[in-house]
Amino acid sequence: MIWCMKIGRMKMPSVPTLIAGTVLVFATVWAAFPLFWMTSMSFMPEAEANAFPARLWPVNPTLDNYAELFAYQHMGRYVLNSLFVACLATALSLAFNVTAGYAFAKLQFKGREKLFQALLAALVIPGQLTMLPLFFLLKNLHLLNTYVGVVVPFMSSLFGIFLVRQYALSLPDEMLQAARVDGASEWQVFRRIVLPNLRPIMVTLGVFTFLAAWNDFLWPLIVLSDDGFYTLPLAIAALSQEHLQDQGLMMAGATVTIAPVLILFILLQRHYVRGLLSGSVKG
């Protein structure tokens, strides 16, 4: 555990530090191991992936599992579906929630407080409650088996409005007032002054929405029955019902699904954690 102590400190680490370091090392191995094993097994040829006892590391690494997924299991199509759904959800969520969140923070209008209280009260309603009537509504709007149908729950969200409002409250009123005195319309104030200053929270909301839409399962499962529109979670859940014995193939499918969101999280971690800690409202 020497390497996890602060470098440059010559005195012996204290007992609590040693215990905490040990606990963290074990917990980290426990947290990372399934993801490591997934990646490692996805590169194993069939004989190694199915070998007993299970192996940790491929002896003859191969891309066969990925080749099979993309050539015969339409994985390319599912990746594009997921990418498109997640990007569309992110774009729409930003468009609707940023304008509303800013207005609730900085613009005076009749009924603002009452509306906001109503939205706060609505936070307790679980999304699942809406699913049965929403299915009927989308059927009548002919939006079943469409990308738009999948992103409907992400377009405007209470979490998104609160997140942006919280951040926009900190914008100085003088800055907005100065622009208004110079004759800018409300839309120009928003476009030129507010939006550039809200950029950090837009990244936060964007990452949250992208990850939520990419990882979502129950709603797409309900809306999409045509497998041409399947997102990755639906595709690999369906694949696992036919190919459970084919462990290398399943692990490659899981890797294709998880890797993009893990990489996105690592790159934009700072922004993600800001959203997580701001009010701790679950989205």
Add this chain to the structure above:
Amino acid sequence: MSYDLRRSLLLGLKHLSPGHVFVAPALLILFVFFLAPVAGAFVMSFTDFDIYALADLKNLSFIGFDNYISLLGSPLFWKAFGNTAYFALVGTPLSIAVSLGLAMALNTPGVGLKPVFRTVLFGPYVATLVAAAIIWRYMVDFQYGWVNRGLGVVGVPPIDWLGDPHWSMPAIILFAVWKNFGYNMLILLAALQKIPDELYESARVDGAGPWSRFLHVTLPGVSPVLWMVALLTVAGYFQLFAEPYVMTQGGPAQSTFSLLYYMYQDGFKYWNLGHASATAFILFAILIGISFIRNRSQETFA
């Protein structure tokens, strides 16, 4: 649009304040796709909405509380309710204990590489649930899985995690703890960092040992946040669905069949949308109950 219509619309917009125009699109969407469906679900739960009504609303009739009565008399509903409560009430304390323990470890002075630990420990929370559930199906495999191999090292005989109705829910709880602890860990870490060092110092001066410092400084310091994350986690765990759907299909012997699974199957496999709405509302009633505890506890602690 004709010129006159457009002009009168623009005039109408001018009478509204800019604030209304800014919030209108989001509120309209929320109304159409969120609030109206909630009201719709409420109405639906008092009807016999089924596949014929889905085709033509003329086939719909109101049946009062029949859906609720039939649910409360159905053994499958109670099975799903019991399983869900088991998952939520056992899974939550375990998840919170792991989150708090690791948050405290991350908050210990002198430990290096904290950003690395934090990032890796948060990984499972970000990972796609369905894909992670597939990995864990192999992790808890009877013959092949690493969990049984690990237990074998300490002399525990192999457990048929997903094949034995007594062990299937513990397996899902194990998976859920792994998947979710990172979120609450970061929130609790932020709360721990707000406890002033002087409190620990003065406790030490008074001769308090580590356990006593934990009980009298750490726990009171984080308890409002601890309550909040615990209740949010219970509420989240009552919405159990994808884990059993991927890992066990609700089995074996319906031992992992959950309330939301019941709603999904009832509504979207057998098309009993009215009946399924009643299940959704009972789940909602449970969540409202939990949020009342939350409001009460916030008043006590804040």
